[in-house]
Amino acid sequence: MARFRATVLARGRELYRDLPWRGTRDPYAVWVSEVMLQQTQVSRVDGRWQRWLARFPTPEALAQAPTADVLAEWQGMGYNRRALSLARAARAVVEAGAFPREEEDLLALPGVGPATAAGVRAFAFDLPGVYLETNVRAVFLHELFPGEAGVADKDLVPLVRATCPPDSSDLEDDPRTWYYALLDYGAHLKRTLPNPSRRSRAHVRQSRFEGSHRQKRAEVVRILLAHPEGVRAEQVSDELARMEEAAGREGVATADVRALLRELAGEGFCHESGGNWRP
Structure with missing residues (x-):
């Protein structure tokens, strides 16, 4: 493992990316970037990260923001559900009085999984953890499992845990530096080789977005944001039909649009009042 760690740290220094979010240790800003x-x-x-922080600079600002503002700022980033989770988690942070640093407390926040929790711990607090995301996975597969397919995360997790520095006593080899090196080396490998992470059992080809249920949900959210004063289901159906037909697809029946609206309302994206739907 010593040889592996030396290789990763050397490649990390060589390939280091000076990204904006690496200039902060504010856990809120780090969390948003993750x-x-x-x-x-x-x-x-x-x-987009800079713009988000300009609009919602603190957990308090995000916690107090109307849902429509949060969704509007997130547009174009994909997976609108993540924006709602950010807002809900911000309210939990404000209620707690401080941003958590322990893994258990981070995982209790809406939308925060093991990788996000480990990223916040490493990059904001310089604490160890198992930060297993696609670039990190690519490095371990390339260096330690060459040519193997279907490698399970259960085989990687102990290696990720064992190679992460236990603390920040060595400023040139602390959890933050270590994971930056893995991320940058992994990004390089994916640009220059057949993506090693495809040999992971966890690798899943992303389903087609255009024409999918997820795409129609996103379009409905955009229509609602364009009508903050409220819009009737029939108008949503008409506007969605025009979008679908312009893309060469069939329109969506009003009954199906109503079902979409109820689905979105159940998740907190919108609400209905007096026959009008609002974000």
């Missing part, structure tokens, strides 16, 4: 970077390209997050 959520944005899930299944989203770094180039897409650079700019």
